[in-house]
């Protein structure tokens with residue numbers, strides 16, 4: 001297929017879902033149409049959630065948007081969401097160690113007693129205390145409530161008689177959710193999860 005269409009619409013974003021309907025990526029309308037044409041993807045109608053192959057999508061003329069790709073010969077709606085036919089993974093990357101990401105990983109919950117006491121009453125605890133050589137890292141930091149933090153003090157988990165709900169480790173996240181809010185199309189809302197789920201729970 002020759003894509004000699006108006007540039008602007010082809011450069012619009014198109015959300016890519018994997019076979020399990022998980023948003024994994026954002027591409028351009030140009031690339032989405034190529035994937036559709038090569039039968040690697042189908043278009044998802046964001047209202048009905050019906051899927052269309054190239055021929056079906058080409059005949060479909062109820063695009064709710066003004067996102068039409070036009071040439072002198074043909075007109076086709078610019079896909080807002082496509083679904084890959086074969087790919088079923090969720091690409092993930094190491095998340096940077098930040099206070100905010102740590103809160104996301106630990107679900108805003110004390111990792112010793114499970115209390116959800118509010119962000120202002122949670123602090124970052126070094127599992128192996130810094131005084132004993134513990135690093136500030138994904139493997140050694142967890143959220144702890146005020147009570148557990150003061151119980152633990154400068155001791156190890158075992159010394160303090162506490163137990164971790166789970167062993168801390170680096171989380172993974174998916175790249176789509178790094179997008180700025182302004183880069184989201186409204187119709188994507190039902191396919192994307194709130195920012196809290198940005199970091200894959202393990």
Ligand SMILES: [Zn+2]
Nearest residue numbers: 110113145148
């Ligand atoms: Zn606690």
